[in-house]
Amino acid sequence: MRLFALTVAYKGSDGKVNQLKAAHELSSFGYFQRGSIREFMDFTSKILVERTALCSRASVKEQEYICHVYVRRDGLGAVLIGDHEYQQRVAHTLLNKVLDEFTAKYSSPQWAILKESDVNFPQLQDYLQKYQNPKEADAMTKIQSELDETKIILHNTIEAVLQRGEKLDDLVDKSEGLSMQSKAFYKTAKKTNQCCIIL
Amino acid sequence: MEDARGRRLFADLNHAFRKDPLIDEYDFLPVTEPQNNASPLLLVEHKLGLELWSVRLLFRYAYNRLMNWRDRNQASVFIDPQELIHLSRAVLMVNPDCYTAWNIRKELIENGDLPLADDLKLGQLILSKFPKSAETFIHRRWLFQRLVNQCLSSSNDSTASADGHQENGGALLCMDGIDIALGPEANALANGIRPEAAAAAVALGEGGRACAALPLESSRLLAENLHHELTVCDRAADSYASNYYAWTHRAWVVRYCFNCSLQVLLGELERTQTWTMKHVSDHSGFHYRQFLLSNLTKHAARLHRQYAKSLSGLVDAEHDFICDLVQSFPSHEALWYHRKFVFHLMMKSAKTYSSEAAATDRVINGELQALHDAVSKNDGQKRSRLESHSPHVLRQREMDAVQKTASQAKEPFQKTLARKYVEWLEKMFPSLKET
Numbered sequence: 001m002r003l004f005a006l007t008v009a010y011k012g013s014d015g016k017v018n019q020l021k022a023a024h025e026l027s028s029f030g031y032f033q034r035g036s037i038r039e040f041m042d043f044t045s046k047i048l049v050e051r052t053a054l055c056s057r058a059s060v061k062e063q064e065y066i067c068h069v070y071v072r073r074d075g076l077g078a079v080l081i082g083d084h085e086y087q088q089r090v091a092h093t094l095l096n097k098v099l100d101e102f103t104a105k106y107s108s109p110q111w112a113i114l115k116e117s118d119v120n121f122p123q124l125q126d127y128l129q130k131y132q133n134p135k136e137a138d139a140m141t142k143i144q145s146e147l148d149e150t151k152i153i154l155h156n157t158i159e160a161v162l163q164r165g166e167k168l169d170d171l172v173d174k175s176e177g178l179s180m181q182s183k184a185f186y187k188t189a190k191k192t193n194q195c196c197i198i199l
Numbered sequence: 200m201e202d203a204r205g206r207r208l209f210a211d212l213n214h215a216f217r218k219d220p221l222i223d224e225y226d227f228l229p230v231t232e233p234q235n236n237a238s239p240l241l242l243v244e245h246k247l248g249l250e251l252w253s254v255r256l257l258f259r260y261a262y263n264r265l266m267n268w269r270d271r272n273q274a275s276v277f278i279d280p281q282e283l284i285h286l287s288r289a290v291l292m293v294n295p296d297c298y299t300a301w302n303i304r305k306e307l308i309e310n311g312d313l314p315l316a317d318d319l320k321l322g323q324l325i326l327s328k329f330p331k332s333a334e335t336f337i338h339r340r341w342l343f344q345r346l347v348n349q350c351l352s353s354s355n356d357s358t359a360s361a362d363g364h365q366e367n368g369g370a371l372l373c374m375d376g377i378d379i380a381l382g383p384e385a386n387a388l389a390n391g392i393r394p395e396a397a398a399a400a401v402a403l404g405e406g407g408r409a410c411a412a413l414p415l416e417s418s419r420l421l422a423e424n425l426h427h428e429l430t431v432c433d434r435a436a437d438s439y440a441s442n443y444y445a446w447t448h449r450a451w452v453v454r455y456c457f458n459c460s461l462q463v464l465l466g467e468l469e470r471t472q473t474w475t476m477k478h479v480s481d482h483s484g485f486h487y488r489q490f491l492l493s494n495l496t497k498h499a500a501r502l503h504r505q506y507a508k509s510l511s512g513l514v515d516a517e518h519d520f521i522c523d524l525v526q527s528f529p530s531h532e533a534l535w536y537h538r539k540f541v542f543h544l545m546m547k548s549a550k551t552y553s554s555e556a557a558a559t560d561r562v563i564n565g566e567l568q569a570l571h572d573a574v575s576k577n578d579g580q581k582r583s584r585l586e587s588h589s590p591h592v593l594r595q596r597e598m599d600a601v602q603k604t605a606s607q608a609k610e611p612f613q614k615t616l617a618r619k620y621v622e623w624l625e626k627m628f629p630s631l632k633e634t
Contacts, residue, residue: 001479
């Protein structure tokens with residue numbers, strides 16, 4: 001089980017999402033892929049916070065990844081991207097914890113205007129590292145009853161989260177957060193999935 | 200035109216390897232069109248990137264040239280060995296399952312044109328891009344087989360003359376073997392063995408492959424690379440889920456090159472524990488542990504003598520380990536399969552244990568009721584251990600635990616798996632009351 005990215009973002013009343021801080025652990029990916037994968041994780045996290053209603057939780061499957069998302073009543077949200085082995089309850093408990101700590105450090109009026117580069121929240125990276133360890137996760141499962149009873153909605157693909165008529169390919173195309181290289185990476189990856197031989 | 204570009208790319212690739220012999224990873228970059236005359240090769244921090252459009256050209260050039268040379272029917276072109284080495288490298292980096300290219304390299308090694316160590320390095324590089332390439336693992340086995348055979352044959356040649364050296368040579372190899380201690384626990388183990396046991400291990404060559412007066416080169420290569428090979432397998436298993444090829448290769452290395460040495464088996468059991476804990480749905484990793492445990496069961500007596508470890512202790516520990524995982528990570532079928540294996544092993548050793556005990560102790564006589572009565576009397580400690588390890592008690596305890604899981608689990612799939620396990624228990628160990 002692995003965790004790849006942990007993100008805190010604010011969803012304003014106008015629906016716009018402001019990424020406040022993101023932490024990544026991408027050492028298991030190839031050297032040349034890391035940059036693009038990082039951009040894609042941020043891109044996906046943003047989409048998910050955008051499409052998740054206030055006061056709700058979801059776990060979204062996408063290929064071999066699962067993205068856990070929680071957006072609170074006050075618009076503050078967090079996304080954790082891991083693999084399918086990582087326990088859902090532990091992931092959502094971690095999201096709660098991260099949001100609580102972030103709130104203790106930055107008060108709500110700041111969320112809409114803070115820039116990611118100005119946010120000093122090293123705990124995010126620490127949590128991402130600490131929770132890689134299943135032993136740590138194990139201790140968490142024992143206090144899972146602390147997790148509120150908000151139901152976790154399950155989706156089988158990211159496409160299922162999108163609104164009617166929206167296509168992931170279009171969103172990728174339009175995105176400003178993704179570099180040319182990452183868009184090319186997305187396209188070739190799609191192509192090579194259909195046919196494993198590049199020749 | 201295409202050929203000329205292919206040749207240039209080929210030259211560029213060779214140049215990159217000359218410039219940085221420490222390249223340890225490569226990948227194809229998602230650039231589908233050539234861009235403003237720049238080289239499509241990128242070299243940063245010992246990582247090599249090839250733009251996708253160039254890969255096809257490079258491969259076509261290298262493959263055609265290599266196959267034209269290989270085709271004996273044609274008036275074949277002469278290519279010097281150095282270029283053959285480079286051509287086959289280019290082909291294999293793009294398509295590692297081209298076994299003709301691997302075979303050409305085998306011939307080059309046999310002719311002494313290609314150092315064996317270089318091929319081990321190339322294989323490792325290819326595994327960074329294609330972690331489950333079967334042909335790459337097969338070629339590595341050929342390389343190791345060759346190394347081991349070189350060691351063995353030279354020891355056969357020299358047994359008559361080298362009696363004096365035998366002890367020295369054997370000791371040398373064994374020092375390597377002891378260096379192979381895997382992880383801190385194994386080190387503690389090695390230190391914990393009594394001196395005479397260590398001496399016995401040395402005499403045995405800790406694997407029976409005592410080789411006297413090895414050709415220095417092969418023995419050095421073997422010692423250097425055997426240890427490393429396990430790390431290579433680790434990496435391959437990490438970068439591709441359920442990498443059956445990597446794990447079977449690892450089992451082969453332990454069996455063939457380490458000759459299932461107890462120290463290596465114990466070290467590997469220790470070393471793969473964390474890995475399996477972090478990959479609870481990967482059956483290949485658990486299957487490897489099953490391989491380790493099965494081999495350990497064959498040497499229960501020696502395990503006790505040399506390492507002061509009881510087999511039933513190891514199996515019990517594995518059972519605790521897997522039960523804990525089953526509880527912590529519900530709904531993973533691989534875990535339940537491993538539990539089946541471990542429990543089966545427990546029952547097997549319990550049966551031998553109780554039958555041995557029955558033979559030596561007539562009071563017990565395999566009769567369970569008598570056993571219960573006897574426990575309260577003197578010598579209770581031994582009997583309570585016997586009782587707690589009797590097949591009947593074991594089965595009942597396992598049955599209760601699993602049924603509890605089946606009724607308490609929140610996840611429907613975990614319930615299903617637990618129920619299937621109960622069915623399996625009933626089928627495998629049906630009428631234990633009579634035994």
